[in-house]
Amino acid sequence: MEILRGFKDILPTDIKKWHKLEEIARNTLESFGYKEIRTPLLEKTRLFARGVGEDTDIVEKEMYTFLDKSNESVTLRPEGTAGVVRAYIDNHLENLPYKKYYYIGAMFRYERPQKGRLRQFHQIGVEVFGIDNPSIDAEIVHLDKTMLEKLKIGDLRIEINNIGCDRCRPEYIKKLQEYFTQHKDKLCEDCKRRLNKNPLRILDCKNKGCKTVAKDAPKITDYACDNCKNHFNNVKKKLQSLNIEFIENPYLVRGLDYYTKFVFEIITDKLGAQGTVSAGGRYDGLIEQLGGKATPGIGFASGCERLIELMDEEKELLFDYYIANLSEDDYALDIASKLINLTNKRIYVEYEKRSLKSMMKKADRMGTRFVVIVGENEKNKNSVLVKDMKNSTQNEYDLKIFLDNEVKRWL
RNA sequence: GUGGGUAUAGCUCAGUUGGCAGAGCACCAGGUUGUGGCCCUGGGGGCCGUGGGUUCAAGUCCCACUACUCACCCCA
Incomplete structure (x- = not known):
């Protein structure tokens, strides 16, 4: 198709x-x-x-x-x-x-x-x-x-x-037709056609011969x-x-x-x-x-x-958060839905099972501000690991503190 | 509707007088057991637009068709 x-x-x-x-x-x-x-x-x-x-x-x-x-x-x-x-x-x-x-x-x-x-x-x-x-x-x-x-x-x-x-305008068009009819032999094929249908168009023709004829054609200002x-x-x-x-x-x-x-x-x-x-x-x-x-x-x-x-192309970040989920657990999904509700920001949840390395790479290529890394370690500690892709800094936070921080960030 | 140009990997394009299908980018994996950009290594990917013809042999030459593209016409 x-x-x-x-x-x-x-x-x-x-x-x-x-x-x-x-x-x-x-x-x-x-x-x-x-x-x-x-x-x-x-x-x-x-x-x-x-x-x-x-x-x-x-x-x-x-x-x-x-x-x-x-x-x-x-x-x-x-x-x-x-x-x-x-x-x-x-x-x-x-x-x-x-x-x-x-x-x-x-x-x-x-x-x-x-x-x-x-x-x-x-x-x-x-x-x-x-x-x-x-x-x-x-x-x-x-x-x-x-x-x-x-x-x-x-x-x-x-x-x-x-x-x-x-x-x-009708009067002007009549004069235009009379004028161009006198010079019909110098006009291109298209313009010969235009003569009856739309003589105004002849004024606009790009053909050299037509242009020179058009130069001395009657002007609307006179009519x-x-x-x-x-x-x-x-x-x-x-x-x-x-x-x-x-x-x-x-x-x-x-x-x-x-x-x-x-x-x-x-x-x-x-x-x-x-x-x-x-x-x-x-x-x-x-x-x-x-x-x-x-x-x-x-x-x-x-x-x-x-x-x-x-218009000029402007490079912009496309996502605010990328949720890198390293486990099968719903802990990451829970964090994602809380983030969506609390911040109303653009959050991409990764469902493809892949290595953290490839997820980081993907998040980078996608244009992401923060990667939220969540695996077994974080779940057990009720925390999240957050990497700021712009500054290349990374911190671990207690989940509650993290959510509070993120709400404040976008105020 | 008319004319020119183009058609090879997801994208941009090489491909010599006709002789095994290529590069860069992108994608995937590894180098680094849970860390992006730079680098290195490997990998997957192709009806060479479609159909015919010439030839021992066609991505390459010839013909037709189709699509894209630029231009004419016309218009934003």
Whole structure:
């Protein structure tokens, strides 16, 4: 039996980093006033088709979609926003006094795996509803940046762009199509395809020929409506007053249909081709699109696996006590259960019959602070032999005194 | 879906013009009758990815398949 392609086990050797990531993320999000929400991994296919956009690659070819036993088409969530928006509408969360949410969880996309890309992956994301003030755009960038700093991830750049709204973007896309159609012969095959489907993507193409054509293409700044322009300018001002450095990238495009106005990405050069660590933006039309009242929205998501890869490994002790039981007697087990009850520390009880030498070696390799050695001698004296693996000191104690000492140690 | 690279011990990888399957790390035991790290000695472990072909002889050469991986596409 092998694991599915693009799926990964997270083993005990990696779990420390995951816990740390989740802890730092939660603390940062909570300190910014965001509340956790958990939505199902499985939703009706229609939700994503309508929310993410029928013509996006995600919906067209990357979804894990199947019929359930009542012949309903269901889909493992390929992204987090649609589900949270659905929950917001379903549960009438507009009546709650707070509108800032976050989630941490698995997403699924049927893609060819590569560095920084899996079929099941995890995202930390936030969604904010009902606020169109540009301050909130700046806040989520600030929040994202703060979280990354607390994770000690450096060498990142923040890129931002304005992609317009329902009112001005269609006009811009039309102009873009007209322009690129004139230069069709210079475009790569992919971009010829994009011309009809998603001309914005041509701006983002890495092909040299396309890049030179794109350089003189119409700019959104010339077509954006006043509303979008003002909004974007205000976001930039807020970012500046927060001392957040950013790069304005007019070619920054997002792959999901629902984005409007302000979009941003946080990018590293250390992850090969998949360098986007976080990305997001505003989606002012989405909630209405999914059947709610017209409500502005904004959010972003970070890829956990990408963050994990950028985090430093920290060596830590994995166990506080290793119980080296040299006899068949229950005396050692009794000590172990007392220790667990009294100290609530991490205690590994050895059940394999092996030499003390091999147990010491094992305790050392496992990363253990104290080895509690218990054999016939100790049992007869009602004592324990305790070796401090860090200082290489060893003492024998009366059992009662030992337990008292250990309780005090961790206070 | 398309292209490149890789596939040998639990892990990282050697393996010469085709000629007995290797190292380091890890694991186990001993050196030390109840004491870790360093050192020394020994040990267990292999369908050499799968299937075909060439050959007296294939880990090695050829073909196909599969998996992994990187990249494209796209995205976190």
